[in-house]
Amino acid sequence: MTQTVLIIGAGQAGARAAEALRTYGFEGRIVLVGDERHAPYERPPLSKDVLVAEDDDDCFNGWVHAAGLYDDARIEWLNDRVLKLDTQRHMATLEQSGELRYDHCLLTTGGRARQLPAAPEGPHTFCLRTLDDAMRLRARLATARSVAVIGGGFLGLEFAASARTRGLDVSVFETASNLLNRALPPMLSERLRTKHETHGVRFIFDATQVQIAEHASGVQIGEDNFDLCVIAVGQIPNDDIAREAGIVTNNGIRVDRHCRTSVPDVYAAGDCANFPYGVADRPTRLESWQNAQEQAIVAARNIAGDAVTYTPTPWFWTDQYDWNIQMLGLPDSAVDRWIERAGTDSKTLLMGLRDGVIVQAFAINQGGELRAIRRLVEEAVPVDAAMLADPTVKLRQLERLTRSTHSGDHGVLV
Numbered sequence: 367m368t369q370t371v372l373i374i375g376a377g378q379a380g381a382r383a384a385e386a387l388r389t390y391g392f393e394g395r396i397v398l399v400g401d402e403r404h405a406p407y408e409r410p411p412l413s414k415d416v417l418v419a420e421d422d423d424d425c426f427n428g429w430v431h432a433a434g435l436y437d438d439a440r441i442e443w444l445n446d447r448v449l450k451l452d453t454q455r456h457m458a459t460l461e462q463s464g465e466l467r468y469d470h471c472l473l474t475t476g477g478r479a480r481q482l483p484a485a486p487e488g489p490h491t492f493c494l495r496t497l498d499d500a501m502r503l504r505a506r507l508a509t510a511r512s513v514a515v516i517g518g519g520f521l522g523l524e525f526a527a528s529a530r531t532r533g534l535d536v537s538v539f540e541t542a543s544n545l546l547n548r549a550l551p552p553m554l555s556e557r558l559r560t561k562h563e564t565h566g567v568r569f570i571f572d573a574t575q576v577q578i579a580e581h582a583s584g585v586q587i588g589e590d591n592f593d594l595c596v597i598a599v600g601q602i603p604n605d606d607i608a609r610e611a612g613i614v615t616n617n618g619i620r621v622d623r624h625c626r627t628s629v630p631d632v633y634a635a636g637d638c639a640n641f642p643y644g645v646a647d648r649p650t651r652l653e654s655w656q657n658a659q660e661q662a663i664v665a666a667r668n669i670a671g672d673a674v675t676y677t678p679t680p681w682f683w684t685d686q687y688d689w690n691i692q693m694l695g696l697p698d699s700a701v702d703r704w705i706e707r708a709g710t711d712s713k714t715l716l717m718g719l720r721d722g723v724i725v726q727a728f729a730i731n732q733g734g735e736l737r738a739i740r741r742l743v744e745e746a747v748p749v750d751a752a753m754l755a756d757p758t759v760k761l762r763q764l765e766r767l768t769r770s771t772h773s774g775d776h777g778v779l780v
Contacts, residue, residue: 376400
């Protein structure tokens with residue numbers, strides 16, 4: 367009997383999972399359901415390339431797959447919405463297509479933009495989560511002169527950089543007293559703030575009581591008027607379908623290291639999934655391109671019959687102005703030493719050590735250097751701090767020497 371895998375959520379995670387099912391030998395029916403009218407696409411370009419591209423007709427090319435792949439791989443892509451998941455009957459109820467029976471179900475439902483009670487719905491207040499959101503914002507940026515950004519996280523700062531690139535006056539309202547204090551060490555946070563301020567962004571910190579009032583031509587916040595306002599205060603995992611089906615949720619859909627939920631034959635991956643991370647199995651939900659892709663592939667492999675675990679080394683990136691900032695590892699409050707490999711304001715590598723082991727690293731326009739130390743982070747190999755800080759020592763050589771020494775094969779650094 368032909369088996370059916372139902373994938374709910376047709377974003378990057380869902381599309382990569384569908385592809386991986388075929389790659390790893392699943393020959394049955396694959397149904398990929400998404401409630402957006404667009405084919406599966408990647409979200410990182412929405413806050414950057416889409417907003418600053420010169421040509422309206424060629425401002426987006428972030429499709430996950432070429433158009434013909436779904437037919438070639440026998441993947442049924444449905445623009446529909448799942449209303450209910452009956453895990454006892456292995457049945458999903460779709461808004462337009464009726465009931466669909468599945469043998470395995472993968473939830474890749476992602477997240478939705480968090481709303482603010484103080485941000486009324488109106489023609490001048492926007493969120494940025496979908497391609498349609500980005501296209502609406504692109505159109506407004508063409509005529510606007512000023513914008514308020516609520517939220518100084520990565521999305522808010524990426525949008526701010528894009529808006530400044532287009533020549534708008536930009537004011538960022540942030541509830542904390544600095545930028546990204548839970549994600550970046552203080553020295554890097556300050557440099558990022560200076561970078562934005564050099565480009566003309568105005569920051570309003572400790573903005574915990576922001577009230578947004580829509581009027582005919584824009585919005586008012588305090589004494590200031592703006593042509594538009596962008597809300598960028600994070601996202602909420604789309605776990606409603608799972609919760610209503612009796613699947614365990616807590617800040618997302620809880621899964622094990624094989625991406626299995628609390629209900630047989632139902633898996634989850636991507637922004638919506640909360641999985642055990644690290645040696646302590648800390649419940650973790652990652653909102654990143656890497657996680658959406660890699661966790662979805664692991665889930666697909668397990669559905670196809672493999673037995674693989676998801677043990678990521680978290681990696682994030684953000685592009686702001688001419689800076690590409692990459693981050694390896696998760697914020698670690700137990701970092702006891704920071705080492706900066708000599709660089710400049712526009713090119714640097716910063717590494718956080720705990721007991722002589724690199725547990726977190728940040729690179730500005732130094733992505734290749736970050737890749738060179740990745741295995742040291744993954745394998746928790748102690749490093750020589752002096753050599754790590756010495757710019758005359760090539761990191762790839764240091765990585766090879768450190769790992770060989772740690773394993774008992776004493777190499778020579780040349």
